[in-house]
Amino acid sequence: MKRYILLLIVSFVAISINAQRITRNFREVPMSKALKIIEASTSKYKINFIYNELEDFTVTTSIDKKDIPDAVRDVIGFYPIKMTVDGDNIFVECVQKENTKLIGEVVDKRGQPIIYANISLLSAKDSTFINGGVSNQAGKFVIPCGAKRVLVKMSCIGYKTILRAFDVRDIGKITMTEDMQVIKGVLVKGSRPATRLTTEGYTTQVNGTLLANVGDAQDVLKEIPRIHESNDEYTVFGKGTPLIYVNGKKVTDNSDLKRITSQEVKSVDVITSPGAQYDAEARSVIKIKTIRQQGNGLSGNLLASANFSRKNSINQLISLNWRHNGLDIFGTFNAISRGWWNDQVAISQKYFVKNRVDMTQATNMHSRRNILTGKWGFNYQLDDNNSLGVTYSVSKMLPSSKGFGRQNYTVYTNGTYTGAVKYYDDESASSDGPNHELNAYYSGIIGRLHLDFNGTLYWKKSVTIQNATEQSDEFDNRTINADAPSHNKMAAAKIVATYPIGNKVSLNAGTEYTNTNSRSVYVNQQNFITSSDDNIKERNIAAFAGVDIQCGNYKFNGGLRYEHVKSDYYSYNVFQDDASRKYDNLFPSLSIAYSNKGWNTSLHFTEKTERPDYDQLSGFIRYDDRYTYEGGNPLLRPMKIYNIEWNLQYSWLTLSADYTYDKDQIMYTSSIYNNSDIILANYTNIDHRQNLNFSATASPVFGLWHPVIEMDFFKQFLDTRQYGIDLTLQRPQWDLSINNRFVFKHNWIVECNYEYSTSYDNRFDRRSKYSEFDLGITKLLLNTRLMTRLEVTDLFNTNKDDDFNHYSSCFNFQKYVTPNYRGIRLTVSYRFNSARSKYKGTGAGNEEKKRL
Template sequence: MRQILFFLLCLCAASILPAQTYTGKVTDEKNQPLPYANVVLLSLPDSAFVTGTVSDESGAFALKTNRDNLLLRISSIGYATIYNKVEKPDLGTIQLLPDAQLLGEVVVKGDLPKVQLKGDAQVTNVTGTILEKAGTGNDLLSKLPGVSAEEGTVNVFGSGEAEIYINGRKMRNASELDQLSSDNVKRVEMVRNPGARYDATVKAVVRIYTKKAQGEGFGFNNRAYVRYQYGWSVLDQFNFNYRKGGFDFGGMLFGSHSYNEDNKILTTETYLDKYWKQVNDIHSQSQSQNFSARLSLNYQFNENHSMGARYEFDRTPKDKWSISPMYSEVFQSGELYEQNTSNGWQKTPATTHSFNVYYNGQIGEWNVDFNADGMWSYTKNLQDMNEQYLPADGIWQEQNISSYNKDENTLYAAKLIVSRPLWGGNFSFGGEYTYTDRVNTYVNYQGILADDDSNIEESAASAFLEYARSFGKLRAQVGVRYEHITSDYYEDDIRVDGQSRTYDNVFPTVSFSLPVGKTQLSLSYTGSIERPSYWDLRSNVTYANRYTYESGNPLLQPSLINRLSLDASWEWIYFNARYTHTKDVMIQTSAAYSDDDPTITLLIHDNKYNLDNINATLSFSPVISVWSPRLTLMYLQQWYKVDMPNGKRKNFNNPIGSFTWNNNFRLPLGFMLDVDFFLQTTGEQENYHIAKTVWSADFGLRKTFFNERFSLQLQATNLFNSKEYDGFVYSGNRILGLDQQSRRRFTLTLRYKFNATKSKYKGTGAGQEQRSRM
């Protein structure tokens, strides 16, 4: 009884002692935030565990206890563990330095899941897993659940195209993913519901963190690429870097020559007083040459301050599509009405200059990230077509159609993000301003289509607030973003009031994450917007043939989007479910070009009704001896009504299923074999009906030599030539059918690295949303 009484008295004494909150921030050797570091308070003198947590994305942490006489221990993989005597509640900024003893080759063994939920992100650890041997950054991302990556374009299933960040810097050039080697990647974080600090148009974010580069001096990384699909394509990319103390200078030289084809059958059915049907058999080939270069200069004054500048040049001197020829047949009420043969070409040369300067620093507890950007670019589109047709009267006729189109873009942008620890959590705020000027010039020399001289000037300003804090095991993050855009539309230097607009939008975000045993749960909501590209807002009309034109739509409105997402992970199982509501969804439709001749189809984007859909992803990724499989099942169900030829609306609610099975085998002598399968069922998405089940099989073999300095990779994509798409687009009294052909592809990649230190460049860029619209 006496022992019980003593125990109760101790509890009462402990309960009346005030609990103290200890806060701080963890950074790496570059003074960058270090997330997911283990932060533990130990009692003195026995070093017994008191409480612990992990640092958040900004490196901040908060610990609460009513104990005193404490010792702080902070550790993270690849860094030396530090111990500090706790003197006051504000622990300040603690910097971890790389542990030289942990920098060699290691194999991570343990029961940690490959896919975890951390805050707002799905985190995939790459170090020590089979994903290190995936190949390029594209190859790596394609093996993540619910992700498709090809030639620098990354799509997250159920979200859309993602923005890519590499070590906190916005990826500007699609070739950067191919430049990145998977064995240099530490982890990948995928955010399906981006928070308030990201532009409201961003549908998803993929953050890539590489391993810490060591050493100084000169290094390079060269990649040579040979591909055969429609012809032989070659690519070479040379990356170099020189580092000495706080000075860092790097660059890239890139060149490619590629061949491509676009073979398909387009069928247009038009229901007027008579039934019209047009069948186009299109065979086109292209040759493209691209050259690009990048220079970056960075100086790190000390662990708290760094600044730098980056210049990029991209030039496409040759991008020519040849049509040889396109055969068309036109039927009226089932009878042959006209035959048409078209030959010609289209050239699209382009040039882009871009420049970025940045400052990144920490003043006391305040972290400051400033970026300023400029971009100047143009794209020309020159077209020359010769059309021969046999109308109903039986007399062959001929006409020539040639046009000139030039788009000129100017962008200036600045972005500021400030953050600091606050009330046991992390508070951040910032703003961004972007000015864009888009000039479009179109001339049709024969006068069949109207000329166009239009100009869009936009000023976009935004501001955001975001706060994140942990309450025990529960982590919460809330934010709000305000965006103001003024868009002025000009025709022949005269402002058009009806097509000039002003937008004011407020977008809230909120997310919660909580571990329940070994299961990690996350729930988030995001308000966002999808703005039309400048190309979709143009006025000019492009000529395909006598019965098919394509145009922009200056009256196109943005789509407002609300997303609710649930994530869960348990060991090697991952699940995501998402509900999305889109107001005034933008879809491609076909309409009559004019009342005088409604048989001419005009392809155009338009706002049509509201769209609701549910997406679900379930992924399994166990490791079985030398076999590492990853099975991903995906499901899409929408609720959307489509206008039909009979004047009624039909529910397009048939679901789409997707099946991906990736397999990696570790073979003797250091060989790595990939065997991947993909299948997508029929179903409906927006106003598009997928009429054919699509499947493909990909194979890859990789081998490294000379202590990972030299690697050779052979890949076969769509080996059985089975990835052919067949579907129909419904637009009222018009139905557009597409039968897209495909072809298998073989690729050989050779990469050599010498002392390939990575750039310290920390610029993140500004004006990215407007740049993507260009």
């Protein structure tokens, strides 16, 4: 079977060698040179043109998997140039034979190009129309004209129209200002529809829309349909935690998104049904693309952010980039002091063989994590279509970090008071790092073949040191000293080849290899818990192939991924056959999309997996209190996830529905430990779980008011009674969020956001209802280079998202957490000589890094 699959994938690649599709990036390239490059990439067509006719026209565009005629059309764009296809010959001709031309560039006040601006040339005598054109992706235009002097009218939605007299020549850059008009007290500002469906999910245009002025990339993501944010962590509704990429580079720390201003973001793609080239565990992907910046020299970003709440946090960042021609050298230094506070009451019922134990626990936990991170690297642009680069990053938690926990609990056995305990835990001696990551990539085009290679080395180490005491008048006093060091290493490589075939078909194929070594040790000096020394050595070899087909208004996408996973489990360096695993799996994906007259719809099917994290697989058991331990389960199996998703979009309204069947669902549950009066809370597999999700998003514009209204519905189908739970736990969730943005003159933006969720059941938990009301104000200064932002989160202190009831056959508990989302955050950032790094690496083994 494996040989057949590998042979099939190799055949896919071999077939694609004779394809006739092209992927190229052109930046300020003369039209004649662009046409010759396209001609060199095909053995079928000959492109004919006259050099002198095209010498003033430059090309800035990205061609992605287009056939040769469509690639030539993209290069021509809106220029007054005609293309004719006659058999194997393509003729390109300037249709306006004037000797002189009006040449220029349209930009906004930040110097960014304005695309699709309309330029009309009018007679200087009587204002009659002479000729016209449209600016390209670089904001440039070339319009043939025989007159010596003309009136130039420039217009674009969202900008003030310009009418000015020029001599017919190269007039350089023309700056257009944003158009804001007050009509009966209401501010009106132009905008374009921003979101559209794709064959994998949907994409949102940011550049040229109001989203370009919301702050930073994190603020942009908050405005994207179906993306939910909490404490700088993101989820895609119904799809879990996504992988996030910026220009193809995997984001390993979401705070990196603060380094990117919203003015730099070109678009955001949300992939809700990742295809075969993505890891089988990836259920959603967010891809952020930024605008290409021009110029050489030093550029950078300085950022400082302070969050004031029960435990304050500070974030300071310096990011620098030096560019010379095709070389970028960049570095980032980040200092974080993150405070955390938690105050809660837990009421639990434990059902042992002979006894029932009821406990009420009042707990306060707080910590301070001081972390330094650094990232350095280079990128070298060999030419317009080939680049390579390397990045190295390191992070370390400083010794000044602290972590404490205090708990008072009372115990009743079979309804009779048994005693009270005061528990104190000091984990300040714990450490994390230094953690290292090295990435290298190559992205380029060889002939007609597009190759992407990524390699990653990853080292991570940490140690948790627990020094705890229990004091009681009724029970014996205890001291618990435990050390739990862990060391993880990973090496990974991935290569993807994309090649067009025929006129409307494109193939891709590739392979990915990951080698991981994860070791965790637990030593309890008092032997309350058995010590452990576990080592997991895992190898994952994957091969995949996919096809994209465009047929009129329809687009088809299909793929197949094969993964061979071998996981060897060792305890004290002795191989454990019962806990070791070997898997050979196929993961298909299929999608179809249709678009016509503003309507877009798509249907997707994917099969995915979710493998246990290494801490879930560890034999490590942690002491919580004298009645409760928690730990991992080396016998866990991966989940199989089958998903069907349907999307519909028209104008500013988007509807989504998906159904998921989770086979061998991994659940957090409890059991009796060694037939004693102790509960062991850990993970196990259940037979299956089913989920149904609906989502509706509306993002209209009413003058200065720009709302994003989203209603989400979630319901699980799970017969919990067969697992010893009295309740059915099938209560659905309704979640309503209304994000309001008000855009005023002089770069003032005011936000007023509200979210409400009903109580609902998820897995073996019943989550509490909650609501949150947030306020924010942003001011852009110094031509948008300086941004100040003030936010108030959970103004009324009503977010009780952390409250829930947990159920199992032998252990139930109700947790009530004092709300801790209310705070004030002030962010100031300053950018100079803005230049985006051209690094195009995506990293390899990204899902494996998440498991580590």
